Structures are given as C-alpha cells and as structure tokens.
Amino acid sequence: MSISKINTEKAPAAIGPYSQAIRTEGLIFVSGQLPVDGGVLQTEIGKATAASLNNIKSILEKAGSDMSKVVKTTVLLSSMDDFAAMNKVYESFFTAPFPARACFAVKQLPKNACVEIECVAEA
DSSP states (O other): OOEEEEOOTTSOOOSSSSOSEEEETTEEEEEEEOOEETTEEOOSHHHHHHHHHHHHHHHHHHTTOOGGGEEEEEEEESOGGGHHHHHHHHHTTOOSSOOEEEEEEOSOOGGGOSEEEEEEEEO
16 A cells, blocks of 8 residues: 655644645545634634635645545534534535535634534545
C-alpha cells in the first residue's frame, strides 16, 4: 500500500500530529477542517461552513482532485441550531449525486469553532 501526505499553504496547517490529507489506494482522506479563512476563525455559521469547505477544496485541488469527487463527508457542529444555515451553504459546494454524509453536534470543537468538516474523495 502506498501512502502519501498532501499539504497546501492555501489551507490552515495542522495544529497537531496529523496531516491535512492522506492519499492511498485511489482515495484522499481529508482531515477535519476548521473554519479558518486568511488566518481568521470564522464564527458566523454560514461564513464558517464556506471557510471549512473552501479549505477542503484547496486541499483536494493540491491533490489533483476536486469537490465533485467527494464521496463522504462528516460535519461536526457545536450546535444543531446551526444545521439549516450550514446545510444551505454546504449544498452550494456540491451537485447531485451528493456525497454520503454524517452530521453530529459535539460538546466542543478545537479553538471553540462552530463547525468542522472532513471528507473522503476519489483521487
């Protein structure tokens, strides 16, 4: 099995012992992306969702892939009250058939972010 690290300066650097993404066996596993845009943590759920997804987009582009090849996402929210607003922005990043998805509310996210999104995509 061949594993390669994917890293781009167009998305926030990892804040721990993990990679922005890993490519293996024709798949790209993108680590959870916080809503950081230009070094600033976005706190409004719409802007935050767009920032997280734009970070994913940048990482996938660095890997030679794109958002149309995303097959699975996981969305973590600090509050399910943000679900509808997140979903509206999320939908604008994808086309049918939409990726499979799980969405969870969690007690707390790193840096007290309101959203974090990870994905798996085809290489």
